[in-house]
Protein backbone atom coordinates (compact mmCIF):
# COMPACT_ATOMS: atom_id res chain seq x y z
CA UNK A 242 0.00 0.00 0.00
CA UNK A 243 1.08 3.56 -0.62
CA UNK A 244 -0.25 7.08 -0.04
CA UNK A 245 0.81 10.19 -1.95
CA UNK A 246 0.79 13.47 -0.06
CA UNK A 247 0.68 16.80 -1.87
CA UNK A 248 2.16 19.74 0.04
CA UNK A 249 0.67 22.86 -1.51
CA UNK A 250 2.82 25.96 -1.81
CA UNK A 251 5.42 25.14 0.91
CA UNK A 252 7.41 28.17 -0.33
CA UNK A 253 4.62 30.50 0.88
CA UNK A 254 2.41 28.60 3.33
CA UNK A 255 4.55 27.12 6.09
CA UNK A 256 4.19 28.77 9.49
CA UNK A 257 5.02 27.39 12.93
CA UNK A 258 6.23 24.02 11.72
CA UNK A 259 3.27 23.06 9.54
CA UNK A 260 5.74 20.89 7.58
CA UNK A 261 5.94 18.67 10.68
CA UNK A 262 2.44 17.47 9.78
CA UNK A 263 3.85 15.89 6.62
CA UNK A 264 6.65 14.20 8.57
CA UNK A 265 4.08 12.82 10.98
CA UNK A 266 1.95 11.37 8.13
CA UNK A 267 5.06 9.71 6.65
CA UNK A 268 6.47 8.33 9.90
CA UNK A 269 3.19 6.86 11.09
CA UNK A 270 2.71 5.20 7.69
CA UNK A 271 6.28 3.88 7.71
CA UNK A 272 5.80 2.40 11.22
CA UNK A 273 2.89 0.39 9.76
CA UNK A 274 4.92 -0.71 6.71
CA UNK A 275 2.97 1.56 4.33
CA UNK A 276 4.85 3.58 1.73
CA UNK A 277 4.53 7.39 1.58
CA UNK A 278 5.48 9.76 -1.20
CA UNK A 279 5.52 13.53 -0.68
CA UNK A 280 5.17 15.92 -3.61
CA UNK A 281 5.84 19.60 -2.79
CA UNK A 282 4.05 21.93 -5.22
CA UNK A 283 5.80 25.29 -5.22
CA UNK A 284 3.64 28.28 -6.09
CA UNK A 285 2.88 28.33 -9.81
CA UNK A 286 3.48 24.62 -10.42
CA UNK A 287 0.83 22.43 -12.06
CA UNK A 288 -1.07 20.19 -9.65
CA UNK A 289 -2.55 16.88 -10.77
CA UNK A 290 -5.03 16.12 -7.98
CA UNK A 291 -5.81 12.69 -9.45
CA UNK A 292 -2.42 11.47 -8.18
CA UNK A 293 -2.98 12.69 -4.60
CA UNK A 294 -4.43 10.95 -1.55
CA UNK A 295 -3.78 13.69 1.01
CA UNK A 296 -3.34 17.46 0.56
CA UNK A 297 -1.76 19.79 3.13
CA UNK A 298 -2.49 23.50 2.91
CA UNK A 299 -0.52 25.27 5.63
CA UNK A 300 -0.64 28.68 7.27
CA UNK A 301 0.77 31.96 6.03
CA UNK A 302 0.97 35.66 6.71
CA UNK A 303 -1.64 37.94 5.09
CA UNK A 304 0.95 38.94 2.46
CA UNK A 305 1.71 35.33 1.55
CA UNK A 306 -1.99 34.46 1.42
CA UNK A 307 -2.51 37.30 -1.03
CA UNK A 308 0.26 35.92 -3.26
CA UNK A 309 -1.10 32.38 -3.07
CA UNK A 310 -4.56 33.61 -4.00
CA UNK A 311 -3.42 34.28 -7.61
CA UNK A 312 -2.13 30.72 -8.01
CA UNK A 313 -5.22 29.25 -6.41
CA UNK A 314 -7.47 30.57 -9.18
CA UNK A 315 -5.85 28.02 -11.53
CA UNK A 316 -6.59 25.05 -9.26
CA UNK A 317 -10.01 26.10 -7.93
CA UNK A 318 -12.19 23.63 -9.83
CA UNK A 319 -9.73 20.69 -9.67
CA UNK A 320 -9.35 21.16 -5.92
CA UNK A 321 -13.13 21.32 -5.45
CA UNK A 322 -13.61 18.13 -7.47
CA UNK A 323 -10.93 16.39 -5.38
CA UNK A 324 -12.75 17.37 -2.16
CA UNK A 325 -16.18 16.31 -3.47
CA UNK A 326 -14.58 12.98 -4.46
CA UNK A 327 -13.65 12.53 -0.75
CA UNK A 328 -10.01 13.57 -1.14
CA UNK A 329 -8.37 14.06 2.24
CA UNK A 330 -7.29 17.61 3.13
CA UNK A 331 -5.61 19.07 6.19
CA UNK A 332 -5.84 22.87 6.08
CA UNK A 333 -4.20 24.90 8.83
CA UNK A 334 -4.88 28.54 9.74
CA UNK A 335 -4.18 30.58 6.57
CA UNK A 336 -4.94 27.40 4.59
CA UNK A 337 -8.23 27.00 6.48
CA UNK A 338 -9.20 30.60 5.68
CA UNK A 339 -8.34 30.10 1.99
CA UNK A 340 -10.80 27.19 1.67
CA UNK A 341 -13.61 29.69 2.27
CA UNK A 342 -15.21 32.43 0.20
CA UNK A 343 -12.92 35.24 1.24
CA UNK A 344 -10.55 36.65 3.83
CA UNK A 345 -11.04 40.37 4.30
CA UNK A 346 -8.00 42.02 5.89
CA UNK A 347 -7.62 45.66 6.91
CA UNK A 348 -6.13 46.35 3.47
CA UNK A 349 -7.32 43.72 1.00
CA UNK A 350 -10.02 41.31 0.00
CA UNK A 351 -8.37 37.92 -0.57
CA UNK A 352 -10.53 35.60 -2.64
CA UNK A 353 -10.76 32.01 -1.42
CA UNK A 354 -11.27 28.65 -3.10
CA UNK A 355 -15.00 28.61 -2.19
CA UNK A 356 -14.80 24.95 -1.22
CA UNK A 357 -16.33 25.70 2.19
CA UNK A 358 -19.25 28.06 2.76
CA UNK A 359 -17.33 30.13 5.30
CA UNK A 360 -15.71 33.57 5.35
CA UNK A 361 -13.04 35.29 7.42
CA UNK A 362 -12.69 38.90 8.55
CA UNK A 363 -9.64 40.45 10.13
CA UNK A 364 -9.71 42.30 13.45
CA UNK A 365 -6.80 44.21 14.99
CA UNK A 366 -6.49 42.10 18.13
CA UNK A 367 -4.72 38.84 17.24
CA UNK A 368 -5.97 35.64 18.80
CA UNK A 369 -2.79 34.05 20.16
CA UNK A 370 -2.88 31.28 22.69
CA UNK A 371 -2.47 27.61 23.42
CA UNK A 372 -5.77 25.91 22.65
CA UNK A 373 -7.54 22.73 23.71
CA UNK A 374 -10.66 21.27 22.07
CA UNK A 375 -13.13 18.50 22.62
CA UNK A 376 -14.06 16.94 19.30
CA UNK A 377 -16.84 14.37 18.84
CA UNK A 378 -14.52 12.61 16.36
CA UNK A 379 -11.95 11.70 18.99
CA UNK A 380 -11.95 10.21 22.47
CA UNK A 381 -9.00 12.41 23.52
CA UNK A 382 -8.77 16.22 23.43
CA UNK A 383 -7.01 18.00 20.55
CA UNK A 384 -4.24 20.36 21.67
CA UNK A 385 -2.34 23.06 19.79
CA UNK A 386 -1.42 26.70 19.39
CA UNK A 387 -3.38 29.43 17.59
CA UNK A 388 -2.19 32.77 16.19
CA UNK A 389 -4.57 34.56 13.83
CA UNK A 390 -5.97 38.00 13.10
CA UNK A 391 -8.87 36.54 11.09
CA UNK A 392 -12.22 35.54 12.58
CA UNK A 393 -13.82 32.70 10.66
CA UNK A 394 -17.61 32.45 10.41
CA UNK A 395 -18.57 28.89 9.55
CA UNK A 396 -22.32 29.22 8.93
CA UNK A 397 -23.95 25.81 8.83
CA UNK A 398 -20.73 23.84 8.68
CA UNK A 399 -19.83 21.34 11.39
CA UNK A 400 -17.03 22.56 13.66
CA UNK A 401 -14.04 20.35 14.43
CA UNK A 402 -14.60 20.80 18.14
CA UNK A 403 -15.73 22.82 21.10
CA UNK A 404 -13.14 25.07 22.72
CA UNK A 405 -12.20 23.99 26.23
CA UNK A 406 -9.34 26.47 26.56
CA UNK A 407 -8.42 29.14 24.00
CA UNK A 408 -10.30 31.21 21.44
CA UNK A 409 -11.06 29.29 18.23
CA UNK A 410 -12.88 30.41 15.09
CA UNK A 411 -14.03 33.85 16.18
CA UNK A 412 -12.88 34.14 19.79
CA UNK A 413 -16.55 34.20 20.78
CA UNK A 414 -18.43 31.32 19.19
CA UNK A 415 -16.87 28.67 21.44
CA UNK A 416 -16.10 26.46 18.44
CA UNK A 417 -12.98 25.71 16.43
CA UNK A 418 -12.33 24.54 12.88
CA UNK A 419 -14.52 22.80 10.34
CA UNK A 420 -15.00 19.19 9.31
CA UNK A 421 -16.45 18.66 5.84
CA UNK A 422 -16.28 15.33 3.97
CA UNK A 423 -12.60 14.36 4.39
CA UNK A 424 -11.39 17.88 5.15
CA UNK A 425 -10.13 18.88 8.57
CA UNK A 426 -9.65 22.65 8.63
CA UNK A 427 -8.35 24.24 11.81
CA UNK A 428 -6.47 27.13 13.38
CA UNK A 429 -4.23 24.72 15.31
CA UNK A 430 -0.54 24.97 14.52
CA UNK A 431 2.12 23.52 16.60
CA UNK A 432 2.27 21.41 14.36
CA UNK A 433 -1.08 19.72 14.82
CA UNK A 434 -0.42 16.07 13.97
CA UNK A 435 2.66 15.12 16.03
CA UNK A 436 0.81 16.54 19.06
CA UNK A 437 -2.41 14.76 18.13
CA UNK A 438 -1.64 11.34 16.62
CA UNK A 439 -5.35 10.45 16.84
CA UNK A 440 -6.04 13.15 14.21
CA UNK A 441 -3.18 11.90 12.01
CA UNK A 442 -4.46 8.30 12.05
CA UNK A 443 -8.02 9.45 11.36
CA UNK A 444 -6.88 11.23 8.17
CA UNK A 445 -4.66 8.32 7.12
CA UNK A 446 -7.51 5.82 7.53
CA UNK A 447 -9.80 8.08 5.47
CA UNK A 448 -7.19 8.29 2.70
CA UNK A 449 -6.59 4.51 2.72
CA UNK A 450 -10.34 3.84 2.54
CA UNK A 451 -10.77 6.18 -0.42
CA UNK A 452 -7.83 4.64 -2.27
CA UNK A 453 -8.33 0.95 -1.51
CA UNK A 454 -12.12 0.93 -1.11
CA UNK A 455 -12.29 -0.89 2.21
CA UNK A 456 -12.10 0.01 5.90
CA UNK A 457 -8.46 -0.33 6.84
CA UNK A 458 -7.88 -0.15 10.58
CA UNK A 459 -4.35 1.01 11.25
CA UNK A 460 -2.43 -0.99 13.81
CA UNK A 461 -2.27 0.92 17.15
CA UNK A 462 1.02 2.58 18.05
CA UNK A 463 2.14 3.06 21.69
CA UNK A 464 2.02 6.93 21.63
CA UNK A 465 2.83 7.03 25.36
CA UNK A 466 4.85 10.24 25.18
CA UNK A 467 2.17 12.00 23.14
CA UNK A 468 -0.51 10.97 25.64
CA UNK A 469 1.62 12.11 28.56
CA UNK A 470 2.23 15.48 26.89
CA UNK A 471 -1.48 15.81 26.12
CA UNK A 472 -2.47 15.05 29.71
CA UNK A 473 0.12 17.52 30.99
CA UNK A 474 -1.09 20.39 28.83
CA UNK A 475 -4.75 19.71 29.60
CA UNK A 476 -3.92 19.65 33.32
CA UNK A 477 -1.95 22.87 33.05
CA UNK A 478 -4.89 24.76 31.58
CA UNK A 479 -7.75 23.14 33.46
CA UNK A 480 -8.05 25.87 36.07
CA UNK A 481 -7.22 28.93 33.97
CA UNK A 482 -9.62 31.79 33.41
CA UNK A 483 -10.29 31.16 29.71
CA UNK A 484 -11.63 27.69 30.37
CA UNK A 485 -15.21 27.33 29.19
CA UNK A 486 -17.76 25.54 31.30
CA UNK A 487 -17.22 22.19 29.73
CA UNK A 488 -15.82 18.90 30.91
CA UNK A 489 -12.61 18.03 29.17
CA UNK A 490 -11.88 14.56 27.90
CA UNK A 491 -8.62 12.99 29.09
CA UNK A 492 -6.42 10.15 27.96
CA UNK A 493 -6.85 7.34 30.44
Ligand code: GLN
Nearest residue numbers: 300301303334335390391
Ligand atom coordinates in the same frame (compact mmCIF):
# COMPACT_ATOMS: atom_id res chain seq x y z
N1 GLN B 1 -2.76 35.56 8.12
C1 GLN B 1 -3.84 34.88 8.75
C2 GLN B 1 -4.33 35.57 10.01
O1 GLN B 1 -3.60 36.30 10.64
C3 GLN B 1 -3.45 33.45 9.03
C4 GLN B 1 -2.32 33.34 10.02
C5 GLN B 1 -1.73 31.98 10.16
O2 GLN B 1 -1.73 31.16 9.22
N2 GLN B 1 -1.15 31.75 11.32
O3 GLN B 1 -5.45 35.40 10.39
